[in-house]
Amino acid sequence: MKEKMKSFFGACLKSCKRLCGFLGRACKNLFSGGLAIPIIALLLLVVFNLIRDPGFFGIGISHNNDGNAVLSGNIITIINGASELVILAMGMTIVTAACGGQDISVGAAAAIAGSVFVKVLKAGSSISVGTVLLAFAFSCIVAMIFGSFNGSLVAIFKIQPMIATLILYTCGRSIAYWINGGATPTVDSSIIKAIGGFIPGIPVPTPVFIVVVMAILFKLLFRFTSLELFTQSVGINGGAARLNGINPTLIKLISFIILGVCVSVSGCIGVSRLGLINHETLLIDIEMDAILAVAIGGNNLGGGKFRISGSIIGAYVIQMLTITLYAMKVASTNVKAYKAIVIIILVVIGSPVVKARFGKLMARISESRKRVTVKGAEE
Amino acid sequence: MKNPFKMFKRKEPLTDTQLLMTITIVIFFIMYLSAVLFLGGGFLHAKQIFDMLNDNVSLIIVACGLTVVMIGGGIDISVGAVTSLVVMACVLFLNRGGSIVGSILLAIGIGLVFGLVQGFLISYLEIQPFIVTLAGLFFARGMTTILSIDPQKSQHKAFNDLREKKIVSSLLGYTAKNGNKIPAKIELGVVVALIVVILIFVMLKYLRLGRNLYAMGGNQQSALMLGINVKRTRFLSYVISGLLSGISGYVFLMHTGAGNATNAAGMEMNAIASAIIGGTLLTGGVGSAIGTFFGTMSLTTINKIVVTSGLNEPYWQKITTGGMLCFFILLQSVVLGRRSGKKSSGKIKAFFRRFKRSKEEASA
Numbered sequence: 001m002k003e004k005m006k007s008f009f010g011a012c013l014k015s016c017k018r019l020c021g022f023l024g025r026a027c028k029n030l031f032s033g034g035l036a037i038p039i040i041a042l043l044l045l046v047v048f049n050l051i052r053d054p055g056f057f058g059i060g061i062s063h064n065n066d067g068n069a070v071l072s073g074n075i076i077t078i079i080n081g082a083s084e085l086v087i088l089a090m091g092m093t094i095v096t097a098a099c100g101g102q103d104i105s106v107g108a109a110a111a112i113a114g115s116v117f118v119k120v121l122k123a124g125s126s127i128s129v130g131t132v133l134l135a136f137a138f139s140c141i142v143a144m145i146f147g148s149f150n151g152s153l154v155a156i157f158k159i160q161p162m163i164a165t166l167i168l169y170t171c172g173r174s175i176a177y178w179i180n181g182g183a184t185p186t187v188d189s190s191i192i193k194a195i196g197g198f199i200p201g202i203p204v205p206t207p208v209f210i211v212v213v214m215a216i217l218f219k220l221l222f223r224f225t226s227l228e229l230f231t232q233s234v235g236i237n238g239g240a241a242r243l244n245g246i247n248p249t250l251i252k253l254i255s256f257i258i259l260g261v262c263v264s265v266s267g268c269i270g271v272s273r274l275g276l277i278n279h280e281t282l283l284i285d286i287e288m289d290a291i292l293a294v295a296i297g298g299n300n301l302g303g304g305k306f307r308i309s310g311s312i313i314g315a316y317v318i319q320m321l322t323i324t325l326y327a328m329k330v331a332s333t334n335v336k337a338y339k340a341i342v343i344i345i346l347v348v349i350g351s352p353v354v355k356a357r358f359g360k361l362m363a364r365i366s367e368s369r370k371r372v373t374v375k376g377a378e379e
Numbered sequence: 380m381k382n383p384f385k386m387f388k389r390k391e392p393l394t395d396t397q398l399l400m401t402i403t404i405v406i407f408f409i410m411y412l413s414a415v416l417f418l419g420g421g422f423l424h425a426k427q428i429f430d431m432l433n434d435n436v437s438l439i440i441v442a443c444g445l446t447v448v449m450i451g452g453g454i455d456i457s458v459g460a461v462t463s464l465v466v467m468a469c470v471l472f473l474n475r476g477g478s479i480v481g482s483i484l485l486a487i488g489i490g491l492v493f494g495l496v497q498g499f500l501i502s503y504l505e506i507q508p509f510i511v512t513l514a515g516l517f518f519a520r521g522m523t524t525i526l527s528i529d530p531q532k533s534q535h536k537a538f539n540d541l542r543e544k545k546i547v548s549s550l551l552g553y554t555a556k557n558g559n560k561i562p563a564k565i566e567l568g569v570v571v572a573l574i575v576v577i578l579i580f581v582m583l584k585y586l587r588l589g590r591n592l593y594a595m596g597g598n599q600q601s602a603l604m605l606g607i608n609v610k611r612t613r614f615l616s617y618v619i620s621g622l623l624s625g626i627s628g629y630v631f632l633m634h635t636g637a638g639n640a641t642n643a644a645g646m647e648m649n650a651i652a653s654a655i656i657g658g659t660l661l662t663g664g665v666g667s668a669i670g671t672f673f674g675t676m677s678l679t680t681i682n683k684i685v686v687t688s689g690l691n692e693p694y695w696q697k698i699t700t701g702g703m704l705c706f707f708i709l710l711q712s713v714v715l716g717r718r719s720g721k722k723s724s725g726k727i728k729a730f731f732r733r734f735k736r737s738k739e740e741a742s743a
Contacts, residue, residue, distance in 0.1 A: 102509070153705075157712040160661045162454070162509075164708065166651060171701025174694035182692070288513055301507045333528060333640070337521020340514040344500070347511070351504045 037350045038297050038313035045320050049327075056327065064198060071203045074323055082319035083207035084110075084266035084283060087214050089293035089311040091262030097235045098255040099154050100303030101161030102291045106263050108172020109146050110283045113139040113267035115179040118187055118277045127189040140264040146172075147260025148253060155252035169287070176279035186276040196272030207269050214265060218308055231255060235303030289318055296346060395718070399658025399711060400670035407677045414684050421687060426563045431679045436568040436634060437462055437627040437643070439675050442650040442657070443579045444623030446671045449654055450583065451616040452596040452663025453501065453508040457515030458624045459646030461493050464519040465628025467526045470638035473535035482538070483629060490625015491618065493519070498617030502610045516647065523640050530639040533632070542636050546570075568630035575623065579668040592616060596663025652700065653678050656707045660715075678703070 049056040059073040088106050095103050120135035121127055146168060153164035195206055222228040230251050233241040238248040270283050295301055296317055297310030321342055325335045348354055393401070415422045432439075441458045448455045468489060469482045477485075493515055500511045533539060546565040583589035591612045594602040603609050631643060657674025659666030681703050682696050 153708070157709060158716070159708055159712055163651075163655055163661050166648060166655075167701045167705045167708070169648060170652065170704060171698045174697040174701075177694045178698075182694075288516075291509065292513065295507065295510050301509060331524070331528075333524035334521050336517040337525060340516075340518035340521065343510070343514045343517070347506045347514075348500065348504060351500075351506045353504050 035298055035310050038310055038317055041317045041346055042313060045324060049324055068198055068200050069203055070198050078320050078323050079208055080205040082316050083211045084269050085289055085319060086211050086312050086315040087262050087266045088286060088290040089315040090218055090308055091259035092290045092294050093299055093306050093308050093311040094231060094255045095259050096294050096299060096301060097303055097306035098231045098252050099161045100235060103150060103165045103259055104162055104287045105165040105168035105172055106290060107283045107286045108169050109143055109263045110267035111173050111176035111279045113143040113264040114271040114277045114282050115176040115279060116142045117268050117271055118185055119179055121187050122185055127191055132191050136268055139268060140261055143264035144257050144260040147256040151253040151256030155249040173279050184276055184278045192272045192275055232305050293318055395665045396667050400667050403656060403658050403670050403673045407673045410680055418687050429563050429565050432569045433566050435675055435679050436572040437631040438649055439572045439672060440575050440623050440627035440630060442653045442671045442675055443575055443668050444620035445650045446654045446659050446666050446668055448616050448620045449659045449661055450596045450663060450666045451592045451613055455512045455620045456647045457512040457519060458650055459643045460516040460519035461490060461624035462628040462631055462646060463642040464523045465489050465625050466632045466642050467523045467638040469629060469632050470531045470533050471526060473533055473538050479538055486625045486629040490621045494618040494621020498614040501617060502613040528640055530637055532637045542633050568633045571630055576668050576672050583668060588615060593664055652704050
């Protein structure tokens with residue numbers, strides 16, 4: 001009996017040790033692998049919020065207009081509100097990695113996708129699950145066409161992504177206006193409400209589930225295809241990738257088409273939230289936030305290696321920053337100024353020069369400490 | 380009689396910069412002439428050109444600053460927001476009893492501070508220019524609304540008098556349908572803008588800083604090996620851009636006489652578009668201030684043409700702007716690709732050869 005107990009405790013101890021080791025390694029991997037900045041930023045924001053208002057992260061249950069019991073609280077608002085941004089940031093990461101540039105037309109393209117979504121919904125007499133899926137498929141196809149337009153400019157004509165997408169950025173919202181004939185049509189349906197808000201009986205907002213589904217799809221895409229490796233090699237050195245038998249043109253085009261799918265998903269979420277399409281304000285300025293999320297996520301904006309998880313955390317950091325500022329009673333128009341300061345602090349901490357300087361400083365400090373101990377020993 | 384074309388022959392082939400600039404200028408004149416031919420009327424009067432200049436002075440100045448940055452291989456998207464911040468700050472300063480000289484210094488000071496900080500972060504801390512200037516954009520827009528969210532009208536008497544001062548030329552004016560003679564007016568801002576264009580042109584072409592910029596934009600590594608101080612050159616390019624945004628803000632105020640939180644919205648993208656149409660490449664090393672000037676004018680002309688030809692709804696302007704941008708970008712890509720003469724044209728030729736061969740085979 002005693003021996004049994006002993007062996008049991010020994011096994012427990014062993015597994016505990018193993019677990020600790022695993023956690024330690026996981027933490028080390030997280031911090032050394034380029035995820036340091038987004039995680040530190042997230043932790044800093046959490047700590048700041050806890051000090052400012054200990055009840056900031058409280059989650060309550062409230063009843064919405066339809067009488068469903070739903071979760072409420074700042075943290076739910078952050079996770080729910082960041083959905084579109086997270087989805088766009090995922091797509092933007094791939095484009096950034098493959099092309100070494102960013103797509104600045106995602107907001108405008110999302111307006112187009114949303115307009116198509118509403119247009120198809122309005123065309124039918126009644127809205128059922130089937131028509132919603134059909135409308136989504138149409139908006140997806142349109143967004144993919146615009147994505148491949150951008151992509152072909154970048155991949156075939158070798159134009160810098162920012163300039164190529166400047167075209168759609170300039171005229172995208174006007175095209176959305178033109179699709180709906182200048183009106184801002186509303187869609188009134190319980191299905192649309194469920195997509196943008198809550199499914200009856202489930203307390204978690206639906207956009208969160210859509211984000212999870214998209215993240216899983218991305219994971220599966222990278223698990224079962226070589227797209228991740230190919231994208232990175234094209235981003236690092238397109239010529240070398242071509243010599244190794246990878247088609248850089250195709251990879252770049254694919255990255256833009258994937259971004260097109262992301263754009264249509266986030267456009268449809270944006271439309272469903274409000275139940276109407278306003279081509280001027282739908283997902284406005286989101287392209288800047290998405291690029292920022294990619295940068296905060298520790299990805300190089302010049303292309304090459306990427307980490308989707310970093311971008312996702314970056315997007316949540318941005319949304320949490322915004323909600324924190326709102327909670328501090330900063331007017332919505334003034335939020336940008338404070339956001340800018342935080343961004344600058346983050347990128348200065350993350351800049352290679354500052355890192356190198358800091359490393360040197362640390363080395364010098366440890367060196368001087370060593371010297372002191374050596375001197376002490378001599379005396 | 381020798382070859383009559385000999386006198387037109389140049390000793391050196393055109394550089395990329397000159398070629399793209401020439402294309403822009405030629406297309407601008409073709410566009411304007413076709414507007415005169417098909418739409419006539421307003422486009423015949425000198426007043427039309429002066430109006431176009433008057434409405435776009437700040438855009439011209441901002442685009443010049445952006446050209447400098449883009450030649451160096453960078454990007455500055457904070458220019459429009461800084462312009463709007465300067466407008467708002469100067470209006471409030473003037474309305475609280477400040478002097479005109481003080482407000483000019485304030486405008487230049489704000490622009491310089493933005494340029495210095497962004498330049499330092501980008502060149503000495505090696506942070507990506509897009510992120511830094513995006514933060515600059517956010518900061519300037521946020522500060523504008525913090526200063527005042529309501530539109531502010533200038534109530535400074537001396538400034539309003541200065542604003543009203545215009546160079547009036549009755550000779551270039553035209554007689555309206557009711558017989559009134561309407562003189563052509565040029566605002567003081569236009570003079571400032573033209574001086575800026577010429578100064579930047581001279582700086583880029585003849586001064587050491589300008590030549591260093593071209594070298595740096597063309598290939599940073601070789602510029603470094605030539606002994607060019609790359610960091611300082613990049614820093615100075617952002618300082619120039621910031622300074623010009625400050626000046627453009629003051630000129631904007633001279634034009635509108637009021638500050639508004641939505642002033643100069645989307646100006647950064649318009650400025651980038653005019654620089655691109657003017658033949659500046661975002662990759663750096665190619666571009667000129669004169670080209671940018673004509674790029675801005677082309678952009679304005681196409682908008683005027685759209686409005687005059689009866690497509691009054693606002694979305695048509697944006698769609699045509701986008702179309703024109705697409706046209707110019709593709710044109711530049713094709714022209715430059717043909718010049719470097721390797722891949723694209725070779726591919727097309729190979730395609731045609733294959734096409735011909737397959738036809739011959741089919742006929743045989």
